[in-house]
Amino acid sequence: MELSRLLIWGTCILSSAAFATSDWDTNPTFNYTDALGKAVLFFEGQRSGKLPVAQRVKWRGDSALSDGSYENISNIKINNRGYYDAGDNVKFGWPMAFTVTLLSWAAIEYEKEIASVMQLEHLRSSVRWGADFILRAHVSPTTLYTQVGDGNGDHQCWERLEDMDTPRTLYKITPNSPGTEAAAEAADALAAASIVFHHVDANYSRSLLQHSKSRFQFADQFSLEDLTLLLVHSTVLFLVTRIVHLYGDPGGSSSKIPITRGELLFLRDNSNLQYASSSSMVLYMYSRLLNQAHVNGVHCGSKYFSSSQIKTFAKSQVDYILGKNPMKMSYMIGFGNKYPLQLHHRASTIPSIKVHSTKVGCNAGYSHYFYSNNPNPNIHIGAIVGPNSNDQFSDLRSDHSHSEPTTYTNAAFVGSVAALVT
Ligand SMILES: *[C@@H]1O[C@H](CO)[C@@H](O)[C@H](O)[C@H]1NC(C)=O
Numbered sequence: 021m022e023l024s025r026l027l028i029w030g031t032c033i034l035s036s037a038a039f040a041t042s043d044w045d046t047n048p049t050f051n052y053t054d055a056l057g058k059a060v061l062f063f064e065g066q067r068s069g070k071l072p073v074a075q076r077v078k079w080r081g082d083s084a085l086s087d088g089s090y091e092n093i094s095n096i097k098i099n100n101r102g103y104y105d106a107g108d109n110v111k112f113g114w115p116m117a118f119t120v121t122l123l124s125w126a127a128i129e130y131e132k133e134i135a136s137v138m139q140l141e142h143l144r145s146s147v148r149w150g151a152d153f154i155l156r157a158h159v160s161p162t163t164l165y166t167q168v169g170d171g172n173g174d175h176q177c178w179e180r181l182e183d184m185d186t187p188r189t190l191y192k193i194t195p196n197s198p199g200t201e202a203a204a205e206a207a208d209a210l211a212a213a214s215i216v217f218h219h220v221d222a223n224y225s226r227s228l229l230q231h232s233k234s235r236f237q238f239a240d241q242f243s244l245e246d247l248t249l250l251l252v253h254s255t256v257l258f259l260v261t262r263i264v265h266l267y268g269d270p271g272g273s274s275s276k277i278p279i280t281r282g283e284l285l286f287l288r289d290n291s292n293l294q295y296a297s298s299s300s301m302v303l304y305m306y307s308r309l310l311n312q313a314h315v316n317g318v319h320c321g322s323k324y325f326s327s328s329q330i331k332t333f334a335k336s337q338v339d340y341i342l343g344k345n346p347m348k349m350s351y352m353i354g355f356g357n358k359y360p361l362q363l364h365h366r367a368s369t370i371p372s373i374k375v376h377s378t379k380v381g382c383n384a385g386y387s388h389y390f391y392s393n394n395p396n397p398n399i400h401i402g403a404i405v406g407p408n409s410n411d412q413f414s415d416l417r418s419d420h421s422h423s424e425p426t427t428y429t430n431a432a433f434v435g436s437v438a439a440l441v442t
């Protein structure tokens with residue numbers, strides 16, 4: 021499918037979305053600068069490896085410093101950097117690459133806006149922390165490490181990142197055990213990050229580009245324009261194919277994207293806000309593209325959407341997350357007066373190693389902290405979680421479908437809220 025068709029279909033999801041206002045719909049105003057800063061700060065709490073002096077999330081310590089040692093190969097330097105993708109302690113390469121791609125896209129598209137509120141350096145650091153891992157995981161032209169940590173072993177324990185003693189099994193793709201999606205997304209991420217650092221750190225940018233090219237096994241004529249296009253393509257394609265996969269053929273008359281009564285895009289009852297925030301990000305970008313091309317709007321079947329209607333819908337998703345919703349609460353931790361207190365997140369749940377230095381073991385973490393009714397001791401500022409399909413939220417740590425934050429939700433939220441800072 022062509023990019024333009026994908027985007028037009030993207031707006032067609034709006035035809036099932038109401039533009040009406042509801043009875044709970046008062047008109048709060050939000051501090052989008054604050055929300056952007058917090059969404060970016062979240063990534064510091066997800067960091068793996070040796071933390072830098074400039075680390076602002078102080079309840080976290082160094083972790084996973086011997087990652088890579090499982091294969092006894094000294095040149096596997098993946099013990100440093102990269103992100104834990106959610107509330108567990110595994111480094112998953114594919115979602116990490118997607119996260120870096122989204123963050124980079126936001127940094128490129130809204131460079132001026134983000135710089136104007138002093139968040140560009142922080143955002144670039146968040147891109148670099150993920151891109152560095154992908155660079156180091158690409159140990160030879162045909163070998164890419166795609167995961168560190170055994171998911172099942174990890175999930176059996178409720179441990180702080182700094183105490184981790186679960187198997188740090190390594191997974192890699194090679195010519196004998198290929199993985200196209202993981203390889204392509206890693207290449208996308210490196211290409212996108214290379215654009216972010218093009219004028220900032222030319223050497224680093226070049227290195228990112230070389231590794232990206234090597235992953236794609238592309239020829240030398242690979243230009244920056246090609247890269248931008250590729251990036252847009254792959255990200256939009258990823259989002260749209262996910263949606264198509266869930267809801268059938270967009271050409272089919274039966275396709276219908278559910279919207280909750282509170283007007284939240286609701287694609288799946290498991291970390292749903294990743295879809296709401298990524299749709300918002302793509303729709304904002306699309307309305308900008310329309311404006312830049314001096315096109316007022318698009319037809320979707322018999323319906324017409326103006327560029328400003330598209331923007332209004334994209335904004336409604338951000339506002340819902342920040343507090344304009346039936347629960348009248350913010351779904352971003354640390355934003356506003358009322359927000360979730362029982363994040364499903366190991367590091368946030370157990371007292372910081374800085375205040376409780378004794379090791380908390382695999383089972384002790386469950387019995388003392390996971391099953392506790394108390395709020396999490398470490399407030400993971402900027403983390404985003406969300407409600408169920410009835411716009412309700414129970415704020416229970418055990419409810420991982422609704423209470424576990426992810427890096428890709430936050431990355432897409434950064435790309436949405438950045439459109440709102442001025
Ligand atoms: C919005 O948030 C930013 C960052 O926290 C802060 O500096 C600014 O003063 C806030 N603006 C208002 C109007 O409260």
Ligand SMILES: *[C@@H]1O[C@H](CO)[C@@H](O)[C@H](O)[C@H]1NC(C)=O
Binds near residue numbers: 090091092
């Ligand atoms: C790595 O070395 C340790 C200690 O020498 C050994 O027990 C382990 O089996 C080795 N692992 C691999 C994958 O060779």
Ligand SMILES: *[C@@H]1O[C@H](CO)[C@@H](O)[C@H](O)[C@H]1NC(C)=O
Binds near residue numbers: 223227
């Ligand atoms: C250039 O970047 C590479 C990869 O990040 C690094 O290893 C190297 O030291 C850098 N060289 C300079 C001159 O900064």
